[in-house]
Amino acid sequence: MDIQAYIQSGVIESYVLGIANEQEVAELQRLRLEHPAIATAVEQAEQWLLDTSSQLAVPVADKSKMQLLTTLQNDFKEPVSASNGSVSSEAPVRSMSRNMAWIAAASVVLFVSSAAVNLYLYNKYTKAANDYSDLLKERTTLLATNKAYENRLTALQNNMQLMTAPGMLKVSMPGVAGKEQSLATVYWDTHTKDVYLIANSLPAAPAGKQYQLWALVDGKPVDAGMLENCEGLCQLKNIQQAQAFAITLEKAGGSPVPDLTQLYVMGKVQS
Amino acid sequence: MLKQRTQAAFSYLYDNYAATLNGIIVGIIQDQEVSGDVLQEVFVKIWRQVENYDPVKGRLFTWMYNIARTTAIDTLRSRDWKNSKRNNSLTEEYTSLPDKAPNPGDELGLRKIIQGLREEYKVLVELSYFEGYTQEEISGMLNIPLGTVKTRIRAAILQLRQQVKL
Numbered sequence: 001m002d003i004q005a006y007i008q009s010g011v012i013e014s015y016v017l018g019i020a021n022e023q024e025v026a027e028l029q030r031l032r033l034e035h036p037a038i039a040t041a042v043e044q045a046e047q048w049l050l051d052t053s054s055q056l057a058v059p060v061a062d063k064s065k066m067q068l069l070t071t072l073q074n075d076f077k078e079p080v081s082a083s084n085g086s087v088s089s090e091a092p093v094r095s096m097s098r099n100m101a102w103i104a105a106a107s108v109v110l111f112v113s114s115a116a117v118n119l120y121l122y123n124k125y126t127k128a129a130n131d132y133s134d135l136l137k138e139r140t141t142l143l144a145t146n147k148a149y150e151n152r153l154t155a156l157q158n159n160m161q162l163m164t165a166p167g168m169l170k171v172s173m174p175g176v177a178g179k180e181q182s183l184a185t186v187y188w189d190t191h192t193k194d195v196y197l198i199a200n201s202l203p204a205a206p207a208g209k210q211y212q213l214w215a216l217v218d219g220k221p222v223d224a225g226m227l228e229n230c231e232g233l234c235q236l237k238n239i240q241q242a243q244a245f246a247i248t249l250e251k252a253g254g255s256p257v258p259d260l261t262q263l264y265v266m267g268k269v270q271s
Numbered sequence: 272m273l274k275q276r277t278q279a280a281f282s283y284l285y286d287n288y289a290a291t292l293n294g295i296i297v298g299i300i301q302d303q304e305v306s307g308d309v310l311q312e313v314f315v316k317i318w319r320q321v322e323n324y325d326p327v328k329g330r331l332f333t334w335m336y337n338i339a340r341t342t343a344i345d346t347l348r349s350r351d352w353k354n355s356k357r358n359n360s361l362t363e364e365y366t367s368l369p370d371k372a373p374n375p376g377d378e379l380g381l382r383k384i385i386q387g388l389r390e391e392y393k394v395l396v397e398l399s400y401f402e403g404y405t406q407e408e409i410s411g412m413l414n415i416p417l418g419t420v421k422t423r424i425r426a427a428i429l430q431l432r433q434q435v436k437l
Contacts, residue, residue, distance in 0.1 A: 024421070029328075049333060057291045069281075071315055230277065
């Protein structure tokens with residue numbers, strides 16, 4: 001038999017392509033076992049088929065593989081190690097689950113510690129928020145107090161400016177007989193004729209009563225204003241001229257004529 | 272590895288051969304959508320019959336190729352498919368007349384390659400490879416002696432092999 005002629009006849013290619021007839025197939029199956037050259041030629045033809053087919057490959061839609069894995073899911077076997085049989089086949093499963101257990105345990109630990117840290121931080125936050133709120137209140141109070149002192153200081157400074165101003169005349173009014181504890185002072189601006197009063201020591205006026213300042217002008221009392229509820233130096237009425245000042249306790253709102261039985265303090269103007 | 276039938280083995284098989292087998296199916300069916308369905312069927316068959324594969328008889332790929340080709344031809348022959356594609360197979364006959372081919376160059380895969388063959392070879396490849404008729408059937412259909420069918424098929428395949436030399 002001419003083996004080369006057989007190899008080159010095209011029958012081997014027909015065979016691998018699956019279009020040889022039954023008689024050709026039977027003949028080839030027999031010849032390839034008898035002749036290594038033919039066996040090699042079959043091998044080469046199979047390689048040719050693979051190479052050609054690869055060249056003509058058409059890409060498959062991505063979903064196709066997933067679809068097949070679903071269709072065949074009951075046709076797959078668990079991986080089995082060839083050497084050790086079932087024992088080693090379980091080993092990787094067990095180590096997998098041990099890993100999972102570690103991961104699960106680690107997750108729980110992480111979760112618990114995270115919760116604890118959260119609680120701790122929440123408490124710290126609450127305390128800090130309360131502290132902050134308290135500090136804010138304290139600050140407001142301090143600011144208010146500070147403001148009050150500042151106002152008083154400003155008032156005192158102004159008073160001092162007035163008292164030490166040039167042309168300011170000081171009239172000290174000690175308590176009269178029976179009212180020795182009382183004391184008041186008048187500051188009288190000789191330029192502007194403004195009258196200021198400091199009630200150094202006067203008993204609190206009873207309800208419905210008010211202290212009234214009088215200027216004695218040529219022996220006659222002239223109303224110089226009511227002593228309002230004021231602190232420090234209180235500006236009263238403008239008095240053009242006076243020889244003395246006095247304070248009586250009158251009904252609230254003042255009287256046109258002083259009640260001399262209620263005279264508390266009196267002082268002469270030093271001229 | 273394949274005979275262990277693990278999912279990993281299947282995955283390997285699919286990743287390496289899906290596109291190549293799909294090319295064979297598309298070459299026969301000439302319709303990518305239907306080919307997708309046939310490819311599914313082919314891989315199911317391959318996986319369920321893998322124990323029947325005998326390495327002594329040939330390569331794994333040759334075995335898979337045969338499953339792909341015969342499944343594609345079975346689909347082509349099934350009644351529904353034949354009916355819906357009747358007009359197409361008619362036009363395929365017209366492609367034998369070069370000037371009247373409706374869409375020359377539209378053929379896919381191997382079917383495109385055989386367009387370069389001589390007319391008497393082309394019809395034999397068409398009937399045997401693409402339509403799966405046996406040489407005896409072709410001899411009867413074309414009224415040509417069996418010996419002539421056999422010789423021409425071999426010659427056609429040899430010419431094809433030279434054309435698709437790599």
